[in-house]
Amino acid sequence: MFLATWCGGSDHECADQTEEWRHADDFRCVPGREFHTGNHISLTLTYDDVEEARTVFNRLADGGSIGMELQQTFWSPLYGSLTDRYGVEWQISVDGA
Numbered sequence: 293m294f295l296a297t298w299c300g301g302s303d304h305e306c307a308d309q310t311e312e313w314r315h316a317d318d319f320r321c322v323p324g325r326e327f328h329t330g331n332h333i334s335l336t337l338t339y340d341d342v343e344e345a346r347t348v349f350n351r352l353a354d355g356g357s358i359g360m361e362l363q364q365t366f367w368s369p370l371y372g373s374l375t376d377r378y379g380v381e382w383q384i385s386v387d388g389a
Contacts, residue, residue, distance in 0.1 A: 336383040342370050349384040352376045 339345040349362055355377030362372035362384070370386040 334381040334383060336385060338385045338387055340387055342386050345370055345384050345386045349374065349382075352382050352384070 337345075337348060339348070346362060349372050353374045353376070356375050359373040359375065359381075360371070362370050365371045368385045368388045371384070373381070373383045375381050
């Protein structure tokens with residue numbers, strides 16, 4: 293399932309991972325990945341402001357682990373991913389438009 297909404301000046305996107313996806317040949321999941329609460333959903337927050345994105349990223353990363361440090365990508369001036377202290381996966385992005 294995928295959900296996209298706009299709230300508080302930023303885009304919010306959610307995608308879940310089902311048991312069937314664990315064995316799918318799909319870029320959204322890692323085959324054979326162990327399922328546990330927190331890794332079955334990925335939340336994406338997209339901001340217009342670089343500093344706001346940095347602030348949110350750092351707050352969510354506190355006590356968690358960083359998957360990809362904030363950096364420029366071909367689709368975003370600033371993008372990073374992390375798992376927060378509760379095991380929930382996050383992607384923080386700045387709109388490249």
